[in-house]
Amino acid sequence: MEQITIRDVAKLCGVGVSTVSRAINNHPDINEETKQMIMDIIKEYNYVPNNSARNLKRSDSKTIAVLVKGISNPFFGPMIQVLEREVEKKRYSFVLQHVEEEEDEVEVAIQLEKEKRLKGIVFLGGMYSHKEERLCQLTVPYVIGTVNIKLPQKLEQCAAISIDDEKESYRMVDYLCRCGHRKIVILTAARDDASIGKCRLEGYQRALEANGIEYDESLVVRMKKNLQTYTIKNGYEVTKELLDAGREFTCIYAISDTLAIGACKAIFDAGKRVPEDYCVAGFDGLDIAEYYEPSVTTIRQPREEMASEIIRILFDMIKKRPAEKQVIFEAKLVEGASTGGGRRAPSALAGGSSLIKE
Amino acid sequence: MEQITIRDVAKLCGVGVSTVSRAINNHPDINEETKQMIMDIIKEYNYVPNNSARNLKRSDSKTIAVLVKGISNPFFGPMIQVLEREVEKKRYSFVLQHVEEEEDEVEVAIQLEKEKRLKGIVFLGGMYSHKEERLCQLTVPYVIGTVNIKLPQKLEQCAAISIDDEKESYRMVDYLCRCGHRKIVILTAARDDASIGKCRLEGYQRALEANGIEYDESLVVRMKKNLQTYTIKNGYEVTKELLDAGREFTCIYAISDTLAIGACKAIFDAGKRVPEDYCVAGFDGLDIAEYYEPSVTTIRQPREEMASEIIRILFDMIKKRPAEKQVIFEAKLVEGASTGGGRRAPSALAGGSSLIKE
DNA sequence: TTGTACGCGTTATCAC
């Protein structure tokens, strides 16, 4: 089966290559009959245009690429769906590009922009260490989603959309303190993390301070480096160790729902209960947090709205309309059963002296 | 910022384009100093080769593409990881291509093969309705993963790897029957499903028959079409309706773990317990099945092994070695707490006449 | 070891 080209089709049809090209690309200035005839031959001979050649030649292409670091992260699923829908609503094509853990997403973006003649780019995940000289190489507008990044002002073609991780983390920990907890374990990222892990840890610290609780390094538990980050298993393993170590605490605040669920399971496996023995809270607002038993108290990020906003802003920039460069969304604390519904105190607190306020 | 090409680089370096090309592509026949000099200039001017042009020109490319229908399906995550690792171990490049729900994966494959000069293709998800004349257009070897498809013998370049869905479904339902259940609800795909939903339903029917239980259409519950298929939410909603309808049963067998978890939650929300009031079983062996509370009895597919095997066979075909065309993996029934651990009968059965055998 | 010239398959720009 030899690769059949546009030239072959032209010959078979007895027309010129440009006419075939016109037929393929729905150009207006072509005889309807000729077009039909050409399309029939194409079908018959199974001709498929070579995309590399098209991309090489085409000047504009109306395609938006979404680069995702961690494609299997359940957090991104619903966002990708919305992005796709919105992009297609604008009659642009949608390219989903997966970026590997060790890969540099900006590098990939630069290549892809040239290869596919992109009109715009969306980054999901990654992007916390911003190498400005690299970012300058992107010549099309791009939006950084879900990472709270401080953008250099001179980057004109760029916007960032996220929640305020520090603030939302504060919100959660403050809530836990008000529930009466004074020994709150935080399940967080590795020490060298400079991304959301850092922000959420800072929110934790500030909330403790605001509630007159001393920051205790021994209650800061970090994910295992030999396991995948932000997985249920990782949350399970570190919590298991924590429990085995006999450390004293009444609540675990995990910086992701997946970690929180792992923590819950470890508690159950140790013969304890949630929330009666330990309260557990997560972060992100994944579906599973709602459907877990007990449902997990979490900070719900408005993912769908954020995705819509990403596309709105991206197209503002593409269309040279004035666009916001930095949008911070408000998240929502969703009270689940894993912290006792926010009303009743877990029995873990019964022996303590703290009263539940509010 | 004008697009800088290989010609510009050549001019800047005072060499010919082929020398630059040699430097980029690590050709052996080039002076080390010249190469270094060229690479420095490239770095300085941020030259990035255009992939479309490369793909167009290159004859061979050593790349494997993995086409995934339903990229956010948690079932595929671990498989993709293994596929990626194995492909890179072979020193081939790895391309992950997402196929949309309404898109035809074979169509996408045909295009991608031409565009990227692929050496091999892996299909994950989709692929149950095999349009043979289309498949013939693929000129490189490909492996269909996770779908139990009967391959036409004349397709030489093609292999399929999966479990035996009917048999494994039988295994599960037979187990449930042996636990004493006689009124087992199956949570399955829509009526028009011709894929795993159909196979697993058939296994259910055969198991009932083998256990002398009459097939009762009213116990066949199908996913809601207006919700996403195989989601927790879908499982939750249909189970909620089922419970509200007051239908009598002692066990729910969901054809995916996500559905099973939704079912559990609906049961909890109705004030009932698992497994004491209703037993629940799932299928697939997702991580969450293990970490849910109670852990969900499920059929665990050996995903990682299957992924390894996919690559092994794909490369057998690429290297023209004799290769198996159809591999059926054995799955494993993992007893969770959601069916009472397989030992004690759920109290739901207490009033019944069935005794637990085995 | 290096440079020139051609062609990969397509689309865009002309003429007709």
Next chain:
DNA sequence: GTGATAACGCGTACAA
């Protein structure tokens, strides 16, 4: 409405 032809940016015989 249609056809020839010049790019698009790169890799690679082939000649030097």
